[in-house]
Amino acid sequence: MEYTFRKQIERIVSLTDTEFEYVLSFFVRKKYKRHQFVIQEGDPANYEYFVLSGLLKSYILDEGGKMHILQFAMEDWWLSDYTAYLTGMPATTFADCLENSELLGITKENKDKLCSEMHKMEHFFRVKSNYGYVALQRRILSLLCNDAQAKYRQLFELYPSLFQRVPKALLASYIGVSRETLSRLTISPDQD
Amino acid sequence: MEYTFRKQIERIVSLTDTEFEYVLSFFVRKKYKRHQFVIQEGDPANYEYFVLSGLLKSYILDEGGKMHILQFAMEDWWLSDYTAYLTGMPATTFADCLENSELLGITKENKDKLCSEMHKMEHFFRVKSNYGYVALQRRILSLLCNDAQAKYRQLFELYPSLFQRVPKALLASYIGVSRETLSRLTISPDQD
Structure with missing residues (x-):
């Protein structure tokens, strides 16, 4: 199952088997059941997660208790409360599992150590972060410009694939x- | 004026004078007058810019010709059409100057080369990209959750400082x- 993880890394940098094993040693493998929380508001967000299998949603509850979805994450995606993860402050978001999920988690300390030891992993994470930035910019433009149908x-x-797996309300x-x-x-x- | 640039880098990694000169050699310095375009829809976005002085806005025009502001950028901020910059596709955004501006521009090729030659610059840009990601997530939450007043x-x-420099309509x-x-x-x- 780690194969998808290796494949994602190798789309950007190449790794020997030994190097990939070394990269993996910085991560912990975690299993969660459907409905279980992975991140809770007010707690520290100690891990950034790569999704090996399953589906999660990350969201905030506003003052009126209304849920606003920040992101979904399925196989091959990353998820955290990045503000909390990067700053050490308590999480302001929740993340829970819409399906049973298996994750690889890395602490900020381990990620910094891995990046410092392996320049090519620093490169990998820089490129991934750039892609993430672009995806968020696209979402902002969509929120600003488009009507609901668009x-x-x-x-x-x-x-x-989200449409097969995520309830319409979400x-x-x-x-x-x-x-x-x-x-x-x-x-x-054209659809009715 | 490059001092602000060096200061920003050195908040994350330290550089010798020689190293900083070497970093600078990857950038071109550009001057723009108020109202001049830095990025235009349909053109390539060859540079990522660091703002040495001045103020810019980046925006899209929707199908009805309405402007939607994606970001402002003043001293010490970065700006590009990141989708175009990273993929080589034509820009979908505009960026123009609200004030006379002086910029440091770096092409993607030069940025990749700099990052590949200097691990600590790859680290700097990874950390900056992470911060940028967090700022965009905050903006998405604000768009989803808050009323206009909030x-x-x-x-x-x-x-x-934006409120002193940017017209209210923007x-x-x-x-x-x-x-x-x-x-x-x-x-x-409490204000009237």
Whole structure:
């Protein structure tokens, strides 16, 4: 199952078997059941997670108790409360499992150590962070510019598999529209 | 003026004078007048810019010709059309100068070369990218959760100096509210 992880790294830098084993030694493997929390508001966020299998959502609860989805994460994606992870401050988000999930977690200390010891892993994480930045910019533009229908279609085009695995109410929260609005939306302009 | 640039780098890694000169040699210095374009939709985005002085805005024009501000950038900030810069595809955003500006620009090829030659610069750029990611996540949460008044106050708290330098109509565009709504907003709850 670590194969997907190695494949992701090797899309950017190449590793020998020994090097990959060494990289893996900086991570801990964790299993969570559906509905279990991986990150909780107010707790430290000690790990950044790579998803080996399963599906998670990360979200905040606003003052009125309303949930706002920050991201989903399925196989091959990364997830953390990055503000908390990078600063050591308590998490302001929650992350829980929509499916049973298996994760590789790395502490900030271990990640810094790995990056310092292996220049090519520092390169890998820089490139991944750049990709992440671009994905978030795209999301901001989508939130600013698009109407609900356009946001819904864009989400489907980017991540079609989410639509099989995530309840519609959570997709609605992700694109910031009400469930009632979402029920009127269609994926294709030609669809009924 | 490059002092602010060196100071930013040295908050993360330390450099000798010779090393800093070497880093600088990867950048080109560019001067732009107020209203000049630095990035234009449809063109390649060949540079990532560090702002030595001045103030820029980056934005998209939607199909109806409405402007949506993606970011401002003043002294000590970075700016590019990152999707275009990283992929080589044409820019989908514009960036122009709100004030006369002096920039340091680095091509992707030069940045990759610099990072590959100097591990500590790869580390610097990884850390900066992480910070950038966190800032964008905060903005997404603000767009999803906050009403106009809360977004306006949050923007003021994060970047008070923007309020002296940026017209209110552009601040309205940045937080995604109409100019009419913005005119009713106050910075402090106690303010008239």
